[in-house]
Amino acid sequence: MNLMADILINVIIAFLAGSLLLGLHRKIMARVQKRPGPPIVQHLIHSLKFFFKETAIPKTVSKVFYIGIVFILALIWIVGVIAGPVAHDSLLILFGVYAVYKIVEHNSGSSSGSPYGKLSCVRAVLSAATELPLFAAIVFVYLVTGTMNIGEIITYQSVHGPLIFTIPLAALMFFMLIITKSPYSPFAITKDKVLVSGFETEHFGLLRGFMLFSESIAWYVMLWVFLTIFFGPLTAVGYLIGMIVITFITGFINATTPILSPNHSVMTQITIGAICFFGTILMIFTGVVA
């Protein structure tokens, strides 16, 4: 198939699947909390709705940055789709995408001129604690498989079995990242309701539409990467079931856990990351990991 068509199809799938999964996430949270919750398709309708709303730009913003950052956000997650589901390229590109995402989160808050956005921007720096376990997880995948290429990691797993059984603690570190990025997560300190909507507070209309579009793609890409590098070669049905199961698990966790304060959030993430990191090193040196 033509590469451009392949990219377009994958981006549309990522957006639709991501939106429906985030809708399911809200529904699960609501049912756990004994509320009826919105329809599953609500997140998708919400995202589409914003594209047709009036785009107001506050006077306090740093205009070029304020507008540009939203398109950069959408662009980096489209790059994530290209590097992951389309090209099966290097994990380092996806790590780079995530690193740039943190910068975008930071700058989106700071460019808005709103105190809520600025506080969220400061917290975005703190929440970089989630990147360390992610990087460590990628390093362990490299140490075991000897490659950073997603296609080769899939081939490795088709011969040696899924990596979740070889390096489960590294998978747990990656799963921490997924929990962190899920809506209403205990670690979602940048979007704490104390800060209204955090770095998104001052983005309206079309700009918010692009943010929701990016969030949906981001959720899909993160789940896809997790399933691909830890659960081996999967069919489309396997991906679908895996994504629904992870959305269920994060929904349950987020519905029953309050948002932690920034210092508690960072310390919890670093503690879990450190335990998993040293646990995996121990497993490698004691020969548990072949």
Add this chain to the structure above:
Amino acid sequence: MLDYMIYILAFAVGSILGLVYSYKQHGEPFVAVTKLNAPAAVISIVGWVLAFNSGNVILSAVGFILAGFIMGERPGYGRKETAIGLIIAIIVYLLLRFTV
């Protein structure tokens, strides 16, 4: 991948149509409906069975629209019907897979 895009698009369109139709039919505040809606159950069964077992992109897409239509109804409606449709479709899938 084109077929998966068509399926997911069909499901999303079906869900949105189901939501709009359902709100037109039922404007009252939230009620957890306990009664089974027979026509909706039939649509759901046909939808899910076609979606999983037709083996044809167009028929599966029609199936996903129908299944999405019932599953996408406003909260409180279409839950039992969706469950029945899904269970029957999975049973049919397993029967076709292991007997034919």
